[in-house]
Amino acid sequence: MSALNLRLSRWAERLPSLRPSLANLRGWAVPLALLLGLETLVRSGILPAHQMPAPTQVAQTLFHLAVSGELLRHINASLLRVAGGFLIGAGLAIVIGTWVGLSRRAEAYLEPTFQALRAIPSLAWVPLLLLWLGIDETPKVVLIALGAFFPVYLALLAGIRNIDRKLVEVGQLYQLSRFALVRRILLPAALPNLFTGLRGALSLSWMFLVAAELIAATRGLGYLLSDGRETSRPDLVIAAILLLAVLGKLSDSLLKYWETRALSWRDSYQGGEN
């Protein structure tokens, strides 16, 4: 009896260390249940397999794609486009956003134009981009850059305009140059907003990638989607959707990880109990 008690108390000691990992696993419950339910429904014939393939069949399709090397080719193409477009768009947004944030005059000149450009649904640019830039990589990257630009620009501008004037005054006191003021006070202080913008921009980048690849591409996940539709293969479509979900999530997690590290100085509310 006492041996059992001892063992129990040892277990109890270990429990707190187990808890966080258990909490991390909670997020898997819903998707796993959905997959299981779907598999059952398709296997039992309630859902027609030619319209809704079973999860195992999608897994098979993915496996074949991976083995043939096709998968890597498509993912590579899409990743490069997203990375290129996102970096160009976000980079330009940081430069221009900082400039407009610093200078009322630049704001007076540029803001109305940007507001107007922003009002155009970015997909409306597609025909023009195709006319101007052809159907190779350039229009895709440009479209993604367009999509990534505005969230970053707006968030950064709002962030800079929200900075406590008192901190900027410390910079004046130390007679910082304009560039030093940006680097040492404005950008760090606007970093929380900037990250929000970057994460928004990243998810938009994936959206615009699909739009660009659906229209004219011979590689990439968007191409896989349209290929699946044209050859009536829902398993291919779902496989591509899954890949987009995974890549989108992974890239966002990467950015979030970076955000958490870069913003550890913030003294903000972290949410309630577990």
Added chain:
Amino acid sequence: MSALLQLQNIHKAYDGLRVLDDVSLSLAPGEIVSLLGPSGCGKSTLLRIAAGLDQDFSGALEFNPLLQFGRGTGIGVVFQEPRLMPWLNVAQNVSFADGWIADEKWVQQLLRDVGLSGHADALPKKLSGGQAQRAAIARGLYGKPHVLLLDEPFSAVDAFTRMKLQDLLSELAERYEIAVLLVTHDLDEAFYLSDRVLILGGTPSRLQRELAVPLARPRDRRSAELAYLRGEALTELYQSHAI
């Protein structure tokens, strides 16, 4: 010119409303001067003018050429709030003026001076109000200034912390031979710390009176002389309808 800092016939108006009317003051080396007055009397404005943060005034602002020697402006400023950069740790905040090329030894020395030696790597969010203000004082001293300007620096901390910080300021000013211009609305603080107390009042504000505090340091907060001087100041403030 023997004064380190001289403000002559300063006039200042906000949107046509006159705030400061012909105010002159000077700060001699090693001297501690307090500007005392009710809130809204323009004493912080005067300090911002002296710090070079407010250029929109008429009158003359003269600095002793001595201030220009060495690095920086020769003037340190401590604000009412600590104004630490939340993304920099305490040591980086103290050496903010120099950024990456900070003088680590001097930072360590200053942190010891203000009683924060164990907190060099702490982020501002981990500091108490008093600790944050200590860090701000260390930052003000980092440029080895000849003049330290303080704008109600202890008004946001509790009474006990305030007394400690006042002693700290007086001790550091003496050790590093710094002249101090202190803006305050605290009579006790003004007389306890200063060699001269300037009373600012009226609308627009003028210098109402100058009271010398010819008492040796360290001073006793309970001393009768300080109580008498506080009484004088109160009388002056009543007469100028400041309170």
